[in-house]
Amino acid sequence: MAIPLLRIFLLVIALAAAASSATAEDALAPDAQASDTHAPADAAPAEASAPSLGTLRPPSAARAAEGLAASRSQVLELRDPAPRVLTLDLTRDANDIWDRIRRGFGMPDLDTEAVAEQQLFYLNRPGFLKKVFERGGRYLYHIVDELERRGMPTELALLPMVESSYNPMAYSRARASGLWQFIPSTGRNYNLTQDKWVDERRDVIASTNAALDYLQTIYDMHGDWHLALASYNWGEGAVGRAVQRNLAEGLSAEYSQLRMPEETRNYVPKLQALKNIVSQPELFHFELPYVPNTRHFVTVTAPAGIDLATAARLAEMPLDEFIALNPSYNRPAIAQANSLVIPVDRAERFRARLAEHESSGKQWRTYEMRRGDTLASVARDFGLSVNELHQINGLDARSRVSPGYTLLVPNGVEPDGAIAAARMIPRNAALDTSTIPSPSASKADKKGGRKGAQAKGGGKSGAAKASAGSRTAGKASPGSAKAPAKSGARAAPKSSGKSAKPAQTNQKR
Structure with a gap:
């Protein structure tokens, strides 16, 4: 009798344990099911929700559960990772320019x-x-320095990447030019000289000053950096009207709520995406190129008449690198004493060699066309x-010049270097189509949306109008004419009674 009673007792214990296990499993199942396949009625689907800033989108709970549901004896709690908080040690100096930004x-x-x-x-x-980040390295210290001096947010140092991919020769179909993509009218409004000798929209220092002046102006107008950036792209007049339209309809006037062209939207x-990547590159498995937090360049006064190739040689720099720091010149020689941008570590040597060069008397001059002159006769x-x-x-070959037109001509200097430099100077630089296309393109320029009082561009964002990098429509390139093949020595200039005067213009930096 004892044995049957013992068996009954053990059977009761087993049944009780099974019931307890089933109850626990049933209690967990609804929660798991809700997190896997259901969302509150007012919530967006998991796949459609935007990831937190600075975090990568995790796999959906549903997909994760499907892969791991082989056994109900395992209970897994699946949650989106909390956003990582960016921490900075402000008691030490910045490691590099990215840390400073x-x-x-x-x-x-x-x-x-x-x-x-x-x-x-x-x-x-x-x-x-x-x-693009590497290309921006030569300009970032100066831009960040200027932003800090003005008390402006350093995210703006990344804006030239959106605008021009940090290419100072970028030129758009809307005629926007330079790192900051100024159209001619806004450039003139901000005192950027544009003539046949120089285009300060491409000048790294002058255009940065103008762009930050403009950005501060439109920030003061709107009191909101997102609206200021939208104005920089679309025009402050257009943004102002969009804000007023929303307010009149009882809607929010925040940037994300405005009706805008797709490019502006x-x-x-x-810019925020670039900020996120710079904030925590390791989170995105991306390695930022090292850019030291040190001054990259200084300005050195150079005399009138020196050509860019000679200046590059005196600075012991490749010509293309020299022009990347001095991209504003429309001609391959300097028409008036002006500042050249020289790397810090080459400036002292450049000054010494420049003094030696000046004593040689070899330079470029200007010649004013007279009645009866032709380009062939002057050449x-x-x-x-x-x-x-x-x-x-x-x-x-199609150019026609009239008496009074000023030409740049050599005075005791071989022209080969200047011709090489001329090939690197854009003649209304076409844009680079070999790089990344825009995910979307706006037609705001065709609708006149950029006609605010100081509209900067032409209805296209930096994505659509910049070159040498993101989403462009043609390549910054020099003129198409090529120097003829040479045989033997160059004929010496003959004395014709025509006087060439020292190169000069009213350009300014």
């Missing part, structure tokens, strides 16, 4: 699906991203071919 972030973050899309767009092109998300008188004269002066 992070310390000066001052704009409110934008956390939208558009930001996630732009972030993914950049991260899917790591080679492009690295190339994606403009701030592009012959100064020992040039017509093609060489064209290249040096930004002309082509």
Whole structure:
């Protein structure tokens, strides 16, 4: 009798344990099911929600559960990781320029699906991203320095990447030019000289000052950095009207709520995406190129008449690198005593060699066309071919010049270096189509949306109008004329009674 009773007792214990296990499993199942397949009625689907800033989108709980649900005996709690908080040690000096930029972030973050899309767009092109950050390295210290001096948020140092991919030769179909993509009228409004000798929209120092002046003006107008950036892209008049339209309809006047061209709607998300990547590159498995937090260049006064190739040689720099620091010149020689931008570590040597060069008397001069002159006759008188004269002066076979037109001509100096430099100077630089296309293109320029009092561009964001990097429509390139093949020595300029005067113009920096 004892044995049957013992068996019954053990059976009761087993049944009780099974019931307890089933109850626990049933209690857990609804929660797991809710997190896997259901969302509150007022919530967006998990796949459609934007990731938190600075975090990568995690796999959905549903997909994760499907892969791990082989056994109900295992209970897994799946949660989105909490956003990582960016921490900075302000008691030490910045490690590099990126560290310094992070310390000066001052704009409110934008956390939208558009930001996630732009972030993914950049991260899917790591080679492009690295190339553009490297190109920006020569300009970033100066831009960050100026932002800090003015008390402006350092996110703005990343704006030239959106605008021009940090290419000072970028030129758009809307005629916007330079790192900051000024159109001619806004450039003139901000005192950027634009003539046949120089275009200060491409000048690194002058255009940065003008861009930050403009950005501060439109920030003061709107009191909101997102609206200021939208104005920089679309025009403050257009943004102001969009704000008033929303207010009149009882809607929010925040950037994300305005009705804007698609390009403008994606403009701030592009900058925010870059900010996120710079904030925590390791989170995105992206390595920022090292850019030291040290001054990259200084300005040195150079005399009138020196050509860019000679200046590059005196600075012991490749010509293309020299022009990248001095991109504002429309001609391959300096028409008036002016400042040249020279790397800090080469400046002292450059000054010494420049003094030696000045004593040689070899320089470029200007010649004013007279009645009866032709380009062929002037070229012959100064020992040039017509093609060489064209290249040096930004002309082509269709060019017609009249008496009084000023030409750049050599005075005791071989023109080969100037011709090489001329090939690197854009003649209304076409844009680079070999790089990344825009995910979207706006037609705001065709609708006149950029006609605010100081509209900067032409209805396109930096994505659509910049060159040498992101989303462009043609390549910054020199003139197409080529120097003729040479045989033997160059004919010496003959004395023709024509006087060439020292190069000069009313340009300023």
